[in-house]
Each structure stands twice: as C-alpha cells, then as structure tokens.
Amino acid sequence: MTDRTGALSGVLIADFSRVLAAPYATMLLADLGAEVIKVERPGTGDDTRAWGPPHADGEAVYFRSVNRNKRSITLDLADPDDLAAAKALAARADVVVENFRPGTMARYGLGYEDLAAGNPGLVYCSISGFGSGAGAALPGYDLLLQAVGGLMSVTGPAPGEPTKVGVALVDVLTGLHAAVGILSALRHRDATGEGQLIEVSLLGSLLSSMVNQSANHVMAGVVPGILGNRHPSVAPYEVFQAADRPLVIAVGNDRQFAALTEALGLPELAVDERFTTNAQRVAHVAELAELLGERLRTRPADEWFELLTPLGVPCGPVNDLAEAFQLADRLGLAPRVPLGGLDVVRNPIGLTKTPPAYRQPPPKLGEHSDEIRGWLKDTD
Structure with missing residues (x-):
C-alpha cells in the first residue's frame, strides 16, 4: 500500500490480535519494515484502548506502547460485508496473526486451513493461553499464567508469599517467541514457497523461559521454591x-x-x-x-x-x-525516540543495514478503514 524500508519491507501482516503478546510481536515486525494492518472491533477496538490511566495524546499509554507503525481498520466479523473484507485482506497477506480462543477464527472461515487453501504461502501465527488441545477453553491472562505456570512459585520475598512480576512478562516472552516463529516461517517460505501454521502458547513460552528452573525440574526432579532475591545456584x-x-x-x-x-x-x-x-x-x-x-x-x-x-x-x-532510563542515556543507548510529538521506547534491536524505523504513531481506531477498504477493492 505504501513504500516501506527495512528488513521486512514488502511483508504484509494482517493482525487480528489484541491486548499484549501478539500486538508486541507485530509491533516489533512493523519496526523492522513490515506493513501491519490491525483489524479491530467497531466502536471499542483493542481492549487496551480502554486500559488507562495513564493516557497520552488522548490514548491509553498501554495501547500506545505496543501499536506504533500500524494501520487500523474496523471490521465486524459477524457482518457479511466486513467478513468478506477480512477474508480479502487475509488472502493478500504474507502473515496472519491472531490470538482469539482456539477455534474462533475457524468459525468465521478465517482459520489456517481455510486461508491456506487459497494462499498456500501464508504464514499463520496463532497465539493462545494454553494451546489448542485440552486447554483451548482456558482464558490466557498474564497474571493467571504467572500463577498456574509456576513463575509466582519462585518469585516473592519469602516462602509462602508468591508475587507476580511487575510487568506482564509472560505476554512479552510469548510475543518474542511468536516473532521468532514468524521470521523462521518466512525464511522457510522464501526457500520453498510453502507457508505454515505457527502455534505459540503462553504456558509453553513461560515454561521454556524459566530456563534453569524448568531444567532443574525436568533433569533433576527439583521443585524449586521462593528464594527471595537469592539465586538457587550462584552465590553471592x-x-x-x-x-x-x-x-x-x-x-x-x-x-x-x-x-x-x-x-x-x-x-x-x-x-x-x-x-x-x-x-x-x-x-x-x-x-x-x-x-x-x-x-x-x-x-x-x-x-x-x-x-x-x-x-x-x-x-x-x-x-x-x-533512574534506569537515565542510566541508559548515560551509556549512550538512547532509550527514547520521538514519534508523533511524543517519545516512545526504542526497539532494542540494532541493525547496521536495515535498522528499526519509527514511521507513524499508534493509529486511532479505524483511522485507515477507508484507505484499506479502497485498496482491497482496487486489488480484487
């Protein structure tokens, strides 16, 4: 739709996701040059548009933190015309990303099998809380995952005082895993022409990301507990x-x-x-x-x-x-970059040939609906 520069220039991502894990992944890819079209519900949009305070420029900062470099179209998938537009967008996309409960997209004819039949090179990333099997119906909220996934059992000031991490860490880790999966699938498609389905769960991402603690259990049968701020294997x-x-x-x-x-x-x-x-x-x-x-x-x-x-x-x-941002400034990491009259947090990936770019602020709800609908009609 528009000229792009960056390592992922020319890659079109139809982003049906909301909240944090998947939007974080698609923002990272957008920073690297991908064209990301964010599909949102009419009237309300992404849940995080309402997750404030704080607000900046009239928008919830939570939403703004993971949605730069994207375009927004509002589509009601229960409306036949809007559903047709969603299918047309997915048919032209290189990548589809979604984080509905497993089976939801398929009910609208937007599941991987449906879309891959007409777009065999499609890379389709599905993010869930607990996978598409027996855990498909379970809600994937970060705090819940920190609890049932074991992270809180090793985090806290003392035994018997489990504590959540101060950010939605499981969502962020899952977003990173999803981005790696998407890039790997695109590399495979470049070599073979074949797309594929990527499935990433919050629970699986958390268990992998607990690295030595998970390995202690799997390899040595250890069930770690809360150590406060001490390390189980290194001292002091x-x-x-x-x-x-x-x-x-x-x-x-x-x-x-x-x-x-x-x-x-x-x-x-x-x-x-x-x-x-x-x-x-x-x-x-x-x-x-x-x-x-x-x-x-x-x-x-x-x-x-x-x-x-x-x-x-x-x-x-x-x-x-x-103080952490001041330290980063002193060390020359320049953690802030200007975008749309406000500062945003810099993408931490440094690339000498195709660095991340900060092209446009997070979109207003449905800001690009007319433009995208016109483009879809022009390419029918």
Whole structure:
C-alpha cells in the first residue's frame, strides 16, 4: 500500500490480535519494515484502548506502547460485508496473526486451513493461553499464567508469599517467541514457497523461559521454591542493603568473589573453606550474606558501585524506572525516540543495514478503514 524500508519491507501482516503478546510481536515486525494492518472491533477496538490511566495524546499509554507503525481498520466479523473484507485482506497477506480462543477464527472461515487453501504461502501465527488441545477453553491472562505456570512459585520475598512480576512478562516472552516463529516461517517460505501454521502458547513460552528452573525440574526432579532475591545456584548473587538503599551483588565466579572480598576488606573469606568455591558458597549462603551484608551497610550504594565495578565485580543499585532510563542515556543507548510529538521506547534491536524505523504513531481506531477498504477493492 505504501513504500516501506527495512528488513521486512514488502511483508504484509494482517493482525487480528489484541491486548499484549501478539500486538508486541507485530509491533516489533512493523519496526523492522513490515506493513501491519490491525483489524479491530467497531466502536471499542483493542481492549487496551480502554486500559488507562495513564493516557497520552488522548490514548491509553498501554495501547500506545505496543501499536506504533500500524494501520487500523474496523471490521465486524459477524457482518457479511466486513467478513468478506477480512477474508480479502487475509488472502493478500504474507502473515496472519491472531490470538482469539482456539477455534474462533475457524468459525468465521478465517482459520489456517481455510486461508491456506487459497494462499498456500501464508504464514499463520496463532497465539493462545494454553494451546489448542485440552486447554483451548482456558482464558490466557498474564497474571493467571504467572500463577498456574509456576513463575509466582519462585518469585516473592519469602516462602509462602508468591508475587507476580511487575510487568506482564509472560505476554512479552510469548510475543518474542511468536516473532521468532514468524521470521523462521518466512525464511522457510522464501526457500520453498510453502507457508505454515505457527502455534505459540503462553504456558509453553513461560515454561521454556524459566530456563534453569524448568531444567532443574525436568533433569533433576527439583521443585524449586521462593528464594527471595537469592539465586538457587550462584552465590553471592542477591540484594544487599547498603547505607542508603538496596544494592545488587551478582558474583559469577571465584575471581570476582576474591575481588569483592578484597575490596570489602574481608580477604579472609576468599580462603575460608566455606566459601572457596561457588558450590560451597551456595551451601553456606546465609552465613556468607550476613558477613557481606554487615560490611556493605557501611557505605552508600553508589559508592560501592564506583568502587567495585572497575574491579570487575558485577554490582549496582536497585534503580527505579526513571533512574534506569537515565542510566541508559548515560551509556549512550538512547532509550527514547520521538514519534508523533511524543517519545516512545526504542526497539532494542540494532541493525547496521536495515535498522528499526519509527514511521507513524499508534493509529486511532479505524483511522485507515477507508484507505484499506479502497485498496482491497482496487486489488480484487
């Protein structure tokens, strides 16, 4: 419909998704040059349009956070004419993305088998909470997944106090997995001409993303519990209280531990038989934490950061989000970019030839309906 530049220039994505996991995936692909047409319900649109405060430029920030570089068309799939337009769009698309409950799209003739019959090169990504089998009817909300998927069982201040992560992390991880799947399927299509169905679930994405904790269970039969801010396999790797605020020490090897103890004026700990290896430090983590914590409480967090970082000891204060953005600015990461009169969060992928682009702000509901309908008629 319009000229695009970027690694995915020329790729048309019909985006039937809403909320977070799938819209995050399609935004990342749009940043990389794909043409994303967002199909929304008339009147209300994506649920997150109503998820405020806060608001910016009259729109819920939640919606704006994952919908830049997209065009919006409103279609009522229960209306025959709108359904025909949806099918025409899907027939021309390289990629269809949807996150309705399994079976919903098929009821409208928009399932993978229906669309692939006329568009065999179609890459079709279906995102669900619990898969398309026995869990198809279960609702896929991030907090629910954090609970039943085990993430809350290892997150919290102490045993018996399970705590959710401060963002919808399961949705974000699922969106990343979906984007990888779409890119892989496009690569296969480029080589063979064949499209395929991609299925990504929130539960599967979470279990994979819990990496060592999941592996501990699968390979060693361990059922991990809440460790607060400690690591189950590395020490010292936790939060300590400095004189003014919390400080993280993340020692990953014996050399770093020796440097830490020397800087703290506790060199004897590096040769103490309780702490000479990581396995021994993990076995005696409470004793070690008490000894280190007593010394770390004597100076402010920023002083420890300035002292320990040049010695190769990973450490840093627990920043709030404003401080985190300030750090990124100081390090030259430029985490903000201007778009439509407001700043947005930069896409973190750096590409030297085809970098992400920020072409247009998140669309108003149905902003491009007339334009897209006209284009569909012109290409019938």
